[in-house]
Amino acid sequence: MSIQQIRAFLKRELKYSYRRISHVSAAMNSDANKRKRRAAATDYINSLYQGKHIINIDESLLNVTDNRVYSWCLKKAYRNLETPCSRMNQVSLIMGLSSRGDVHYSANWGANNSRTIVLFL
DSSP states (O other): OOHHHHHHHHHHTSOEEEEEOEEEEGGGGOHHHHHHHHHHHHHHHHHHHTTOOOEEEEEEEOOOSOOOOEEEEETTSOOEEEEOOOOOTTEEEEEEEETTSOEEEEEEESOOOHHHHHHHO
């Protein structure tokens, strides 16, 4: 089979199209996580209206294992590619953002542990 025959089969028989995709983990779109994000956003907004100072600290590892931008998917389906979130533990970032606009960050070689988090704080 040629590449053209495969493309034609995907388009005509399976009703697929070649579209731009975005990467999300499978757990990110679960209903439970959506409810938790909605509740957290409501709490943050209420706290801001009360004049409280919110500081959000997050730690992330850089993931560059899957660089696909386009993929075959159903025409009316979501264009997200679920990945197993296997990460290359080489560079990690710790970032702190405040509701007043302060930004602090640290880029570290290797995975973070409790000591690097405490040193950041």
